Amino acid sequence: MGSIKYISRLFQPTITIPKNAKIKNTEITCKSQKLLLELGLVRPTSSGLLALLPLARRAIDKLEVLVRQSIEEAGGQRLSLPALTPAHLWEKTGRLQDVGPELVNLQDRHGHKYLLAPTHEEAVADLLADVAPLSYKQLPLLLYQISNKYRDEHRPKHGLLRAREFLMLDAYGAHAHEQCARDIYRKVGEAYSKLFDALHLPVYRVEAPSGDMGGSLSHEWQVCARAGEDLIEICPSCSHAAIPSQGKQCSRCGSETDTHSCIEVGHTFILGTKYSEPLKAQFTSSSGVSEPLIMSCYGIGITRLLAASLEALSTDTCLRWPRPIAPYSAIIIGPKEGSKEWLSHADSIEQVYHQLDSIPSLRGDVIIDDRHNMTIGKRLMMADRLGFPLAVVLGKSMYSGQVEVYRSTPGRQFESQLMTLQQMNEERTAINN
Ligand SMILES: [Zn+2]
Structure with a gap:
């Protein structure tokens, strides 16, 4: 696709x-x-x-x-x-x-x-x-x-x-x-x-x-x-x-x-x-x-x-999809432009994209929220409303080498978890599900 x-x-x-x-x-x-x-x-x-x-x-x-x-x-x-x-x-x-x-x-x-x-x-x-x-x-x-x-x-x-x-x-x-x-x-x-x-x-x-x-x-x-x-x-x-x-x-x-x-x-x-x-x-x-x-x-x-x-x-405010038919499987949200994190981690956005996109079931099914003039919080809220099964956030936790991984579940708000890029790689199966 x-x-x-x-x-x-x-x-x-x-x-x-x-x-x-x-x-x-x-x-x-x-x-x-x-x-x-x-x-x-x-x-x-x-x-x-x-x-x-x-x-x-x-x-x-x-x-x-x-x-x-x-x-x-x-x-x-x-x-x-x-x-x-x-x-x-x-x-x-x-x-x-x-x-x-x-x-x-x-x-x-x-x-x-x-x-x-x-x-x-x-x-x-x-x-x-x-x-x-x-x-x-x-x-x-x-x-x-x-x-x-x-x-x-x-x-x-x-x-x-x-x-x-x-x-x-x-x-x-x-x-x-x-x-x-x-x-x-x-x-x-x-x-x-x-x-x-x-x-x-x-x-x-x-x-x-x-x-x-x-x-x-x-x-x-x-x-x-x-x-x-x-x-x-x-x-x-x-x-x-x-x-x-x-x-x-x-x-x-x-x-x-x-x-x-x-x-x-x-x-x-x-x-x-x-x-x-x-x-x-x-x-x-x-x-x-x-x-x-x-x-x-x-x-x-x-x-x-x-x-x-x-x-x-879905909830009254957030779309929730059957996992196999969500329009995109994952979204990547990088730091806000001009922030301290932006200066140190902006380059990681493409890297994380390629990492996710190389998972066979996610190929062509990952999108980057490049509206970097908006805060992470605002973009995360919009990702939650659209019901992406997976949102990967590159924020403050990047200083300790971790991304925040958010998962959407039917009838619920986003639930988050911290992971290193290495762990995310190892947990391909978990991400797939
Ligand atoms: Zn009966």
């Missing part, structure tokens, strides 16, 4: 939002939205539409890599479908009416109707129909894409949590029979769990009604966070999670459950033939008969997952 080395070069238009302020194009309703905007990581362009600025883009790029790894481990093959889907495909499945006002509709110069797709079941089924007949020997197939999706939210809010354009992983399984669909479904579920574990996020898998997607089996993946608009019941004894029903008793162990607000970051469905039948996506079975494919689908809202993890981990 190539990257900017000095903070002064970074495009990061920070602003201060006064209490109860009305901001152009947007209303501030949750902390990820407030912090991302204040700290210059996103900028609303119009209602429910946001520019992702360089720091946010870096985090999303890292998250995208993790998401790709996880779906490819489950056997996914990447493709890209056009963002525009012909409206007549959605007419055939009945969803043009069902989803109706949430669709962004448009028309080309010939009067052909399209929609900016919020999801691609129809487009995938149409593609599979177009290449038909698939042989049962080619199945199962798991096709995925990572692209921007569109939903004309009645009331977009919470910044990246409910935007009208959002980045999504969407994967589609094609199977010869239900059992095969269930096998892939389980594999993708395991890949999801691994991904959320790697992000150290409290994500719960909840059995869900299949709703307007149709089909036989469905789960939601929910992150617990105050800003969430969904509710789930979590059992304090066995951690089983379920959507709220009449009782507050855990269906698994009988204990009383607690209600939590949460944010849906992923879903999985076995769709059956709801899309393959009307769109004639068929395969040839082992006995030579044409049958509709059994389909499944899998989604992860990537921009939403980023915002949800910030909701779950």
